[in-house]
Amino acid sequence: GAGVSQTPSNKVTEKGKYVELRCDPISGHTALYWYRQSLGQGPEFLIYFQGTGAADDSGLPNDRFFAVRPEGSVSTLKIQRTERGDSAVYLCASSLEPSGANVLTFGAGSRLTVL
Amino acid sequence: DAKTTQPPSMDCAEGRAANLPCNHSTISGNEYVYWYRQIHSQGPQYIIHGLKNNETNEMASLIITEDRKSSTLILPHATLRDTAVYYCIVRAASGGGKLIFGQGTELSVKP
Numbered sequence: 347g348a349g350v351s352q353t354p355s356n357k358v359t360e361k362g363k364y365v366e367l368r369c370d371p372i373s374g375h376t377a378l379y380w381y382r383q384s385l386g387q388g389p390e391f392l393i394y395f396q397g398t399g400a401a402d403d404s405g406l407p408n409d410r411f412f413a414v415r416p417e418g419s420v421s422t423l424k425i426q427r428t429e430r431g432d433s434a435v436y437l438c439a440s441s442l443e444p445s446g447a448n449v450l451t452f453g454a455g456s457r458l459t460v461l
Numbered sequence: 462d463a464k465t466t467q468p469p470s471m472d473c474a475e476g477r478a479a480n481l482p483c484n485h486s487t488i489s490g491n492e493y494v495y496w497y498r499q500i501h502s503q504g505p506q507y508i509i510h511g512l513k514n515n516e517t518n519e520m521a522s523l524i525i526t527e528d529r530k531s532s533t534l535i536l537p538h539a540t541l542r543d544t545a546v547y548y549c550i551v552r553a554a555s556g557g558g559k560l561i562f563g564q565g566t567e568l569s570v571k572p
Binding site for chain 1: 491492493500503504505506507510513548552553554555558559560561562563564565
């Protein structure tokens with residue numbers, strides 16, 4: 347597609363539930379990044395993929411968070427046993443390659459609210 | 462990745478140039494300077510980036526000092542639509558190229 351697409355745009359869930367957030371990157375982009383942004387803060391890096399593999403997951407806050415990219419295109423961020431502190435906007439970005447010379451293009455984000 | 466320092470907020474009059482400073486005194490030779498902005502409730506939008514030389518595109522100009530320890534983003538004729546948070550980021554050329562965001566500068570363009 348023309349840009350990075352994220353679904354759903356808004357998700358409201360209850361504490362303890364399981365949530366999946368989807369990211370559809372720009373066609374042909376091999377690198378895909380997930381970020382989390384809390385109110386009033388800059389985006390916080392979570393994980394990035396080069397192709398199908400997670401190359402750097404150092405930003406995942408704990409083992410309730412997991413992400414996959416099985417075919418090297420679409421990625422899903424999975425959050426188990428959600429907590430109120432997980433409420434944030436989850437941003438996805440993609441780039442042609444994971445190099446500092448390649449621009450990251452961001453999606454509009456998925457706003458998660460945990461009640 | 463090198464850390465950046467930006468003023469938390471700035472004002473600019475509509476139609477005037479907006480000059481946003483950024484300090485990155487610990488930048489290394491293979492690190493790029495990137496600028497993104499984020500308009501309320503939207504994802505970050507790429508503006509411009511550079512390594513050593515000054516750069517210009519349809520959105521802005523990037524001026525990097527000769528020692529590369531600081532830079533300035535210039536929006537030549539600011540409009541109300543340029544009101545946003547502007548992030549200056551130093552990004553490694555290799556190792557995944559992830560962007561590490563700071564707090565940014567909240568630019569308010571006033572009529």
